[in-house]
Amino acid sequence: xxxxxxxxxxxxxxxxxxxxxxxxxxxxxxxxxxxxxxxxxxxxxxxxxxxxxxxxxxxxxxxxxxxxxxxxxxxxxxxxxxxxxxxxxxxxxxxxxxxxxxxxxxxxxxxxxxxxxxxxxxxxxxxxxxxxxxxxxxxxxxxxxxxxxxxxxxxxxxxxxxxx
Amino acid sequence: xxxxxxxxxxxxxxxxxxxxxxxxxxxxxxxxxxxxxxxxxxxxxxxxxxxxxxxxxxxxxxxxxxxxxxxxxxxxxxxxxxxxxxxxxxxxxxxxxxxxxxxxxxxxxxxxxxxxxxxxxxxxxxxxxxxxxxxxxxxxxxxxxxxxxxxxxxxxxxxxxxxxxxxxxxxxxxxxxxxxxxxxxxxxxxxxxxxxxxxxxxxxxxxxxxxxxxxxxxxxxxxxxxxxxxxxxxxxxxxxxxxxxxxxxxxxxxxxxxxxxxxxxxxxxxxxxxxxxxxxxxxxxxxxxxxxxxxxxxxxxxxxxxxxxxxxxxxxxxxxxxxxxxxxxxxxxxxxxxxxxxxxxxxxxxxxxxxxxxxxxxxxxxxxxxxxxxxxxxxxxxxxxxxxxxxxxxxxxxxxxxxxxxxxxxxxxxxxxxxxxxxxxxxxxxxxxxxxxxxxxxxxxxxxxxxxxxxxxxxxxxxxxxxxxxxxxxxxxxxxxxxxxxxxxxxxxxxxxxxxxxxxxxxxxxxxxxxxxxxxxxxxxxxxxxxxxxxxxxxxxxxxxxxxxxxxxxxxxxxxxxxxxxxxxxxxxxx
Numbered sequence: 001x002x003x004x005x006x007x008x009x010x011x012x013x014x015x016x017x018x019x020x021x022x023x024x025x026x027x028x029x030x031x032x033x034x035x036x037x038x039x040x041x042x043x044x045x046x047x048x049x050x051x052x053x054x055x056x057x058x059x060x061x062x063x064x065x066x067x068x069x070x071x072x073x074x075x076x077x078x079x080x081x082x083x084x085x086x087x088x089x090x091x092x093x094x095x096x097x098x099x100x101x102x103x104x105x106x107x108x109x110x111x112x113x114x115x116x117x118x119x120x121x122x123x124x125x126x127x128x129x130x131x132x133x134x135x136x137x138x139x140x141x142x143x144x145x146x147x148x149x150x151x152x153x154x155x156x157x158x159x160x161x162x163x164x
Numbered sequence: 165x166x167x168x169x170x171x172x173x174x175x176x177x178x179x180x181x182x183x184x185x186x187x188x189x190x191x192x193x194x195x196x197x198x199x200x201x202x203x204x205x206x207x208x209x210x211x212x213x214x215x216x217x218x219x220x221x222x223x224x225x226x227x228x229x230x231x232x233x234x235x236x237x238x239x240x241x242x243x244x245x246x247x248x249x250x251x252x253x254x255x256x257x258x259x260x261x262x263x264x265x266x267x268x269x270x271x272x273x274x275x276x277x278x279x280x281x282x283x284x285x286x287x288x289x290x291x292x293x294x295x296x297x298x299x300x301x302x303x304x305x306x307x308x309x310x311x312x313x314x315x316x317x318x319x320x321x322x323x324x325x326x327x328x329x330x331x332x333x334x335x336x337x338x339x340x341x342x343x344x345x346x347x348x349x350x351x352x353x354x355x356x357x358x359x360x361x362x363x364x365x366x367x368x369x370x371x372x373x374x375x376x377x378x379x380x381x382x383x384x385x386x387x388x389x390x391x392x393x394x395x396x397x398x399x400x401x402x403x404x405x406x407x408x409x410x411x412x413x414x415x416x417x418x419x420x421x422x423x424x425x426x427x428x429x430x431x432x433x434x435x436x437x438x439x440x441x442x443x444x445x446x447x448x449x450x451x452x453x454x455x456x457x458x459x460x461x462x463x464x465x466x467x468x469x470x471x472x473x474x475x476x477x478x479x480x481x482x483x484x485x486x487x488x489x490x491x492x493x494x495x496x497x498x499x500x501x502x503x504x505x506x507x508x509x510x511x512x513x514x515x516x517x518x519x520x521x522x523x524x525x526x527x528x529x530x531x532x533x534x535x536x537x538x539x540x541x542x543x544x545x546x547x548x549x550x551x552x553x554x555x556x557x558x559x560x561x562x563x564x565x566x567x568x569x570x571x572x573x574x575x576x577x578x579x580x581x582x583x584x585x586x587x588x589x590x591x592x593x594x595x596x597x598x599x600x601x602x603x604x605x606x607x608x609x610x611x612x613x614x615x616x617x618x619x620x621x622x623x624x625x626x627x628x629x630x631x632x633x634x635x636x637x638x639x640x641x642x643x644x645x646x647x648x649x650x651x652x653x654x655x656x657x658x659x660x661x662x663x664x665x666x667x668x669x670x671x672x673x674x675x676x677x678x679x680x681x682x683x684x685x686x687x688x689x690x691x692x693x694x695x696x697x698x699x700x701x702x703x704x705x706x707x708x709x710x711x712x713x714x715x716x717x718x719x720x721x722x723x724x725x726x727x728x729x730x731x732x733x734x735x736x737x738x739x
Contacts, residue, residue, distance in 0.1 A: 011347055015282055026287045063471035069291040072347040
C-alpha cells in the first residue's frame with residue numbers, strides 16, 4: 001500500500017466532478033482527499049486527489065480516470081519530487097493563560113492568527129498533511145472547536161508540469 | 165438555416181446518417197416528436213416499453229455496427245431505459261440515448277416526471293450530457309455520436325430539458341463535422357515495438373492459443389483474425405461475445421471457452437504456453453478461478469481500452485490499439501519476416517487438442533419422448549442452414565444456443581453477455597429485423613425471459629416484423645433451477661414458474677401465429693413451417709425436457725482443467 005497524489009486537469013463542466021467521485025465509489029477505490037478549483041484557463045479545472053492503495057489498484061485508478069471523457073490529463077505527483085500543501089483553518093478556545101500558549105504554538109508552526117475574539121482564535125496554517133496533523137495534536141483536545149482543511153494540493157518540483 | 169432545438173435534434177440525426185430510431189413519446193419530448201412528425205427521412209419505431217427501445221436499438225447496433233438511437237421521455241421514460249443502457253454498456257455497444265428532461269427552470273424541484281437522468285445513467289453509460297443551452301445542442305449531438313462510436317464504443321446519454329427544444333426559439337444551425345476533443349482521443353494504431361515482441365513470443369510458442377472476444381466483432385476484425393489464425397495454424401477459442409468472428413465450422417475453432425465452454429477449449433487454455441487475447445476482457449465467467457487461470461502461459465493482450473489490460477489478470481505484452489489495426493500489423497510483420505512457424509511443436513499440440521476434442525464434451529442423451537434443448541438448437545441450425553441472425557435471452561437456452569448453433573459470421577449472434585439481461589431477446593430481434601428486413605431473424609428464449617418484454621409483440625405487429633420466436637419452454641427458470649439442483653440440494657426456491665400463460669393463444673391475441681410442439685419427431689417440420697411463413701411472426705412454443713442441465717461446467721472456485729462433465733458421457737471418459 002502506498003500513498004499517491006494524483007494531479008489532474010479536467011473540463012470545467014457540470015458533471016465532471018461527479019464523474020470522478022462516482023468512479024471511486026463505483027469501483028470501490030479509496031479516496032482520502034480531493035481538492036478542486038478552476039485553473040488560470042477557466043475552461044479547465046485542476047483536481048488533486050490523494051489515495052492509498054496497492055500498485056495494481058493504482059494502475060486501474062489512473063487508467064479509469066484517463067478513460068473518463070472529461071479528464072484531459074493526469075500525473076502521479078508522488079512518483080517524483082514534488083511539493084504538497086494543505087491549508088487549515090482551526091478555531092481554538094483561547095482563554096486566560098492558554099491565550100499566550102496557543103499564540104506561541106501557532107508561531108512555532110508558522111501559523112497566522114486571523115481572527116481574535118474574547119475567548120477564541122482562528123489560526124490559518126499551511127503545510128503538508130503531517131505538519132497540520134501535528135499542530136492539531138499539540139492543541140489540547142478540549143480546546144479545539146473546529147477544524148477546516150482544504151485537502152492536499154501539490155505541484156512537481158523543477159520544470160516538470162501538468163499543463164496542456 | 166435557422167432551426168428550433170427540436171428541429172436541431174432531428175436534423176443532427178439526419179446529419180449523422182441515422183435512418184431508424186426507437187422510442188416512446190411523453191411530455192418532455194413532445195417538441196421533438198412534433199419535429200419528427202414533420203419529416204420522412206427518419207423512421208421511428210414505437211415500442212411498448214422504453215426497455216424495449218434500448219434493446220431494439222442495441223440489436224440494431226450489434227447487427228450492423230452502426231449506432232443505435234433511442235428517444236424517450238423524462239422520469240419513468242429514462243428509468244425504464246436504464247436496463248437497456250447498462251446492457252449496451254457492459255457489451256460495448258454504440259448507442260445514443262436521447263432523454264427528455266423537465267424544463268431547465270424546474271430541474272431540482274421534484275417536478276412531475278423529473279429524475280436525475282445523468283446521475284442515474286452515469287455509472288452505466290460511456291458518457292452523459294445535460295444540454296444547458298440550445299446553442300450547445302448541435303455540438304453535443306455530434307460529441308455524443310463521436311464518443312459512442314469511437315474507441316471502446318458504448319452508450320451515450322443526452323438529457324435535453326424541454327425548454328431547449330422550444331419550437332418558437334430558432335437559432336442558426338450548422339453541424340460541427342470536424343469535431344476535436346482535447347480530453348478524448350482514442351488510440352488506433354498499436355505500438356509497433358510491442359507488436360514485434362508479441363510476434364517473437366508467438367514464434368517461440370509450443371502451445372499457443374488465440375482467445376478472441378467481442379472486440380473482434382465490434383471492430384469488424386473478423387477477416388484479420390481469420391487470416392492471422394490460418395497463417396499461424398494455431399487454435400482459436402472465443403468468448404460468448406466473440407462467437408461468429410471466427411467460423412465455428414472451421415477445424416481450428418475449439419468452441420467457446422469459460423464456465424460452459426468446450427472441454428477442449430478450456431483444457432487448451434490451461435495447458436497453453438502463449439495466450440493471445442484479442443478484444444476480450446478476462447471476465448470471471450471466462451477465467452474461472454483466477455488463481456488457476458492459464459498457469460503456464462505468457463499472455464499477449466490486444467485491446468482498445470487500456471483499463472481492460474491487467475485489470476483481472478496480469479499480462480506480459482499489452483498492446484493498446486484497434487484490434488483490426490494491430491492484427492493487420494502483426495500479419496504484415498509475420499509475412500514480411502518470411503519465418504516459418506515451428507510446425508513440429510504445433511503438431512504435437514494439435515494432437516493433444518484433438519484428444520480432448522475426441523471426448524465430445526457436448527454430448528447429451530437424446531430422447532424420443534421429450535425434446536432436448538440441445539436437439540432443438542441443432543434442429544434450428546439444420547433448418548436455417550446456419551444463415552440466421554439469432555438473438556437470445558438469458559439462461560440455459562442462451563448457453564445451449566452458444567454451444568450448439570455454429571456461427572460462421574460475425575454480428576449474427578446477438579445476446580446480452582455482460583449484464584445478462586433477461587427480456588433482451590425479443591426487442592433486440594426487432595432492432596435486427598428492422599436493420600435486415602429481408603433476412604431470417606430468430607429469438608431463442610425461455611418462458612421466464614420472454615415474459616419480461618412480451619409487450620413488444622405489439623410493436624412487431626405494428627411494424628410487420630416477421631421474427632421467429634423459439635421458446636425453450638421447460639416451465640422453470642432453467643439456469644436458476646440448475647444452480648439450485650447443484651448447489652442448494654434441490655431446494656427450488658421460486659424458480660418454478662407456475663401460472664404460465666398459454667403462449668400460443670397469447671401470441672394469437674397479439675395478431676401473430678402461435679404454434680406448439682412437444683414431440684422430437686415434430687420439431688423439424690414445425691421449425692420449417694415457422695421459417696416458411698416469411699412475412700409473419702411465428703411464436704413456436706417448444707416444450708422441452710424440464711430437467712436438462714447445461715454441461716460441461718466450471719463450478720465456482722474451479723479452474724479450466726476441472727470441468728464437470730455431462731452425465732451423458734460415459735464414466736470412464738471423464739477426467
